[in-house]
Amino acid sequence: MNGTLVTLKKELMSYFYSPVSYLIAVLFYLWRGFEVSALAQTFSTYQLDQDLFPSACYGLTSTFFMVLLVPGVLTMRCFAEERRSGSIEMLMTAPLRDFEVVLGKWLAAVAFYSLLWLPSVVLLWALTMPQFLGADLAFGPVFSAYIGMFLLSAMLLAFGCFASSLTDNLLLAAIVAILFNLGLLKLPDMLRNELGELATGYYADQWITKLDVMGNFAQWWARGLVDTSQVWFYAGGTMFVLFLTALSFSARRVA
Amino acid sequence: MMISVRDLRKQFGATAAVDGLSFEVQRGEVVGFLGPNGAGKTTTIRALTCFHPASSGEVRVNGFDVRTQGVDVRRSIGYLPENVPLYPDLRVEEYLRYRAALKGVPRKQRRANVERAMERSGVLEVRNKLVGHVSRGYRQRTGLADALVANPPILILDEPTSGLDPNQRRRIKALVKELAQEHTILFSSHILAEVQDVSSRILVIHRGRLRADGAPSELVAAGSERVLRVEAAATAQQLLAAVSGLPSLRCKEAEDLGDGYARLRARAEPMGDPREAVALALAARSAAVRELRLDLPTLEEFFYQVTEGSDRDEESVA
Structure with a gap:
């Protein structure tokens, strides 16, 4: 596991060295700040139920920005840059196992992505102050919503790593990952439209509902409900994609 | 190992x-x-x-x-x-x-x-x-x-x-x-x-x-042949005749230098040293020797022989 820790540290460092990370952070914080304060104003003007506030936050455009675009952009360098610059030769001839490298790079992406989300907690905390919304936010739903976001992003970042391992072109890696995310978000709607009658059956409906990532946020995570089947869906998906990434990384060694 | x-x-x-x-x-x-x-x-x-x-x-x-x-x-x-x-x-x-x-x-x-x-x-x-x-x-x-x-x-x-x-x-x-x-x-x-x-x-x-x-x-x-160079007071013909009895020399060429001396160039076998034999043959004909040199091949030449040279051999065989 030494290799994983060393890779994690180095990759995390390179996120902090990269201007792209700061660009994403600035964009996200500005956007999120405006949106959340506008939402808070709406809630206070119309005297809406404040318990719904966290789940309303997950419908904001800045959330979609973080879910749809950021994982792909953040992870595009992971392997594609190593291949482009040739430094993959140094990495693959160092005495560590391939999965240690993949795990280290993915963990670094998850850690940095989580750090990007962290300041948004401050926004929610500010809302509880009497000068602002004076909301009496329940801690549970907020916490579970972040857990859900963490699990989803772990999977999306794993896919970003996988996309990056397929090519030496950074842009292509980002686009593939973003298309995957888009597919994941749009899949439930597409299935419902395409299947028509078939989708209304009990089991079909259950399956499609499970796949509806953003719908599940509003329905479950943001209301403080933790559905273990979803936990397994994200955890299993993450492990599967990381396995594919390790295979793709090792493929160079296969004659 | x-x-x-x-x-x-x-x-x-x-x-x-x-x-x-x-x-x-x-x-x-x-x-x-x-x-x-x-x-x-x-x-x-x-x-x-x-x-x-x-x-x-x-x-x-x-x-x-x-x-x-x-x-x-x-x-x-x-x-x-x-x-x-x-x-x-x-x-x-x-x-x-x-x-x-x-x-x-x-x-x-x-x-x-x-x-x-x-x-x-x-x-x-x-x-x-x-x-x-x-x-x-x-x-x-x-x-x-x-x-x-x-x-x-x-x-x-x-x-x-x-x-x-x-x-x-x-x-x-x-x-x-x-x-x-x-x-x-x-x-x-x-x-x-x-x-x-x-x-x-x-x-x-x-x-x-x-x-x-x-x-x-x-x-x-x-791996490589050596090159022998001789300059002696004789004509080109006489020089060639003097070394004609030495089978270890190949590709013999001689030229008159115009000052009463002639130069001979020949290839010697890889490990051989024909200098003594050549000196004796020239002494027998009382030809004064002003140069008698054996050039050892360089690694560069060797490299050329085993790479480019071998390509040419293969091509000529084909």
Whole structure:
């Protein structure tokens, strides 16, 4: 596991060295700040139920920005840059196992992505102050919503790593990952439209509902409900994609 | 036995980059791996370092099988790839610390190992510079420091001096000589003088096959013809007649120099020395000799013979 820790540290460092990370952070914080304060104003003007506030936050455009675009952009360098610059030769001839490298790079992406989300907690905390919304936010739903976001992003970042391992072109890696995310978000709607009658059956409906990532946020995570089947869906998906990434990384060694 | 390669083959599509290569490297040897561009040097090295696996054949490094014990193999070698791809956004010392950690150097020894590797490869003065900002020579030496940092028993250096100026080349050469006392070294090059100076043994490969294997001086002596030059007070005809009884000389040519002397050039057999016989033959005809010289072949000539030269033979046979 030494290799994983060393890779994690180095990759995390390179996120902090990269201007792209700061660009994403600035964009996200500005956007999120405006949106959340506008939402808070709406809630206070119309005297809406404040318990719904966290789940309303997950419908904001800045959330979609973080879910749809950021994982792909953040992870595009992971392997594609190593291949482009040739430094993959140094990495693959160092005495560590391939999965240690993949795990280290993915963990670094998850850690940095989580750090990007962290300041948004401050926004929610500010809302509880009497000068602002004076909301009496329940801690549970907020916490579970972040857990859900963490699990989803772990999977999306794993896919970003996988996309990056397929090519030496950074842009292509980002686009593939973003298309995957888009597919994941749009899949439930597409299935419902395409299947028509078939989708209304009990089991079909259950399956499609499970796949509806953003719908599940509003329905479950943001209301403080933790559905273990979803936990397994994200955890299993993450492990599967990381396995594919390790295979793709090792493929160079296969004659 | 530090490196053992048996019947190594590597196919890229229809072309064979390495075609049945076998060789061994003993502990403490410094082996120069020679061959023209595209001969299969880098492909062989990449098979040794587990970067590209071989299509077939057996490769063992430090007793470990490249196929099944890759991590142990990689722990036994320090590798300097041809283009030295380093992370440009790290500082030299930072990069070496990272590599030492990656190679499993214990935390307590890391600082000392990095310091020693930087000192040996001469990068102390750029330790705080970004890798992307140092000159080509320093980058090469940073790569060398990387190869040394975990103090592995085997060093594999792929064209360590390519793209360097003559002074930098000298430094790297001196360093390789120094390192030879502690490590087994395999280094590739197509600069012959370098290999001759530094290595105790050379392997010449061409078109993926081993063409020669031995100490540089032995190879040159055994493999190439020598050139005899004679200038004596006689006509060209007389000179040719004088040496006509010596079967060891071939391709004899003579010319009159116009001042009463004539010059003879002839090829002598690889290990032979015909000078005494020629001197006696000329003395018997009372021809004054003002030059009698045997030119030993150079490694360059030898290299040409086993690579380009052999191509021409193959072509003429075909």
